[in-house]
Amino acid sequence: MTQEENLKQALVGKFGYLDGKINITRERRIFLEVEYQNFANVFEYIVNQLNFHHLCTITGLDEAEKLSFIYHLSLESGVLLNLKTGVPKQAPVIKSVIKYFPGAEIYERELVDLFGAKVEGLPEGNRYPLTDDWPKNEYPLRKDWKAKGK
Amino acid sequence: MREEEKFKIPIGPQHPALKEPENFSLALKGEKIMGVEIRLGYNHRGIEKAAEARTYVQDVYLLERVCGICSHAHSTCFVQAVEEIAGAQVPKRALYIRTLIAELERIHSHLLWLGVAGHEIGFDTLLMYTWRDREIVMDILALLTGNRVNYGINTLGGVRRDINKEEIETINNGVDILEERTKYYIEVATQETTIIKRLSGVGILSREDALELDAVGPTARASGVKRDIRHDDPYAAYAEIDFNVITDDHSDVYGRTVVRVKELMEAYKIVRQCLKDMPDGPITVKVPRKIPVGEAISRYEAPRGEDVHFVKSNGTEYPERVKVRAPTLANLRAVKHMLKDRFLADMPIVVAAIDPCFSCTDRLISVENNGSRDKQFLTWEALRNYSIEWHRDKGIDFTELNKNFRKRLGSI
Incomplete structure (x- = not known):
């Protein structure tokens, strides 16, 4: 059995509700989606038990009713696991993952500025990447946001 | 250490020694860097x-x-x-x-x-x-x-x-x-x-x-x-x-x-x-x-x-x-760590050592001579010779110096 299949089995074995939600799109690429209420457990397991010790980045997505986030995690052997989760756009609150990955701070700040996510546990600090005088409640990467012409 | 004992210096976003707009705010005690804050985004182009x-x-x-x-x-x-x-x-x-x-x-x-x-x-x-x-x-x-x-x-x-x-x-x-x-x-x-x-x-x-x-x-x-x-x-x-x-x-x-x-x-x-x-x-x-x-x-x-x-x-x-996600973003957190407790004078080389991405769009344009009469075209060699002659006219001549150097440098 391939490494990807092994990882899939381990995940389904641990979390039964992931059955049918894990998609191996090609060699070294695994995509899976979890409800936000299960995110913390699955994330912790993937990092600590399956040894995905490198967070490539976090992608934010505006999907109409909800904001989704994909955590791109990598094994040293090159397998890339894309863990997707989503929260309602009305209350887009997620917990920070900096206790696992201190380097995630900048990726989470990006979600705050560009998507309007509220990240709990993010320390005080400079915003990124928008300017300090950027107007409130304007989130450029949301689909309804349009650049204003001169 | 008390906050007031630290001396804060901002470097960037516009700074003569910085080649791209970023802001480093360094808290110093003497020459030692006690804390680093990095503010990015000045080059964010959407x-x-x-x-x-x-x-x-x-x-x-x-x-x-x-x-x-x-x-x-x-x-x-x-x-x-x-x-x-x-x-x-x-x-x-x-x-x-x-x-x-x-x-x-x-x-x-x-x-x-x-x-x-x-x-x-x-x-x-x-x-x-x-x-x-x-x-x-x-x-x-x-x-x-x-x-x-x-x-x-x-x-x-x-x-x-x-x-x-x-x-x-x-x-x-x-x-x-x-x-x-x-x-x-x-x-x-x-x-x-x-x-x-x-x-x-x-x-x-x-x-x-x-x-x-x-x-x-x-x-x-x-x-x-x-x-x-x-x-x-x-x-x-x-x-x-x-x-x-x-x-x-x-x-x-x-x-x-x-x-x-x-x-x-x-x-x-x-x-x-x-x-x-x-x-x-x-x-x-x-x-x-x-x-x-x-x-x-x-x-x-x-x-x-x-x-x-x-x-x-x-x-x-x-x-x-x-x-x-470009590589520099992933490495900046490490820069913060590398600068802490080090000397201010090390800052330029430490930042440069991750090779942050600078814009490099200089280019040498080579133009083909299309027969136009009022323009002069020089090859690289001719331009070099022109430069040597120009300096010689002004009394600056490196010929002897170059000969000596070539002897000393040998095959390099």
Whole structure:
């Protein structure tokens, strides 16, 4: 059995509700989606038990009713696991993952500025990447946001 | 220590010694850096948003312009993701050409870095030497793609220009010269006391810290972390190519220098293999304008480290979402760590040692004489001679000095 299949089995074995939600799109690429209420457990397991010790980045997505986030995690052997989760756009609150990955701070700040996510546990600090005088409640990467012409 | 005992100095976003707009706020006690805050975003151009309003083909050119130095890295990373969603089988010859350009880009980027590093520690002779030699690879890139930077060689489904026998010979000759020169730089980097003393023990990042802070590229490899996307998650033709992942255990700026000069030697090896093993055949395959619904993530080992592009499509000719994570962003957290408790004077070289991406769009324009009478055209040699004559007229003559130098330098 391939490494990807092994990882899939381990995940389904641990979390039964992931059955049918894990998609191996090609060699070294695994995509899976979890409800936000299960995110913390699955994330912790993937990092600590399956040894995905490198967070490539976090992608934010505006999907109409909800904001989704994909955590791109990598094994040293090159397998890339894309863990997707989503929260309602009305209350887009997620917990920070900096206790696992201190380097995630900048990726989470990006979600705050560009998507309007509220990240709990993010320390005080400079915003990124928008300017300090950027107007409130304007989130450029949301689909309804349009650049204003001169 | 009490807050008021620290002296805060802002460096940037506009600062004479900084080559791109970033803001470092350093809290000092005496000459020692007690705390570092980095404010980014001054160069944020909204490219991800702009990509959503452009077609996939337009985006290849837009994303190529994320960076002026590793432009091929970004365009390749993007087209790979789109091709994966579209299920395009890119011809092997195209993959080899992409790999070839990728390594030539790495050569130009690492030589550029070596020069900048030399400059930052006041060793400008090294800057002059490496940037002179870098012209060889810039000329090769211009020959193959038409451009010194922003090559425009990639397209969805392959590459836009083929490569012929004469070009292969030119590349081989150029690489031979560069290899000789690089051997000399390896000698300089590993034996020259000034370099060793100035760079050793500066900007320390232990292996554990590099792993914890998710450092990438030569920054991670110089801390003994064997992390190289070309090897771990092979793309283009890398799966068929024999090369070594260079690592070093010095874990400081000196180690980063050693990794980069040795990577130059590997790059020459890869270029030669690409030229030797490049199969015949088409260079592109048709990819539909409308990309089916799907998502893909592509990784690429840029000269500065892992580059990541995520693409989500919605069945139209416009992408739903394009996410880019360039290597410098991944390494900045490590810079913060490297600067803490070090001296202020080390700051320029420590920051330069991760090779933050500077825009490099200088180009030498060569114009063909089209018979116009009122313009004068000079070859490089004629321009050089003109310059020598001009200075001689003003009473400045280096002829004797040059002769003496040549004798002393011998074969270099």
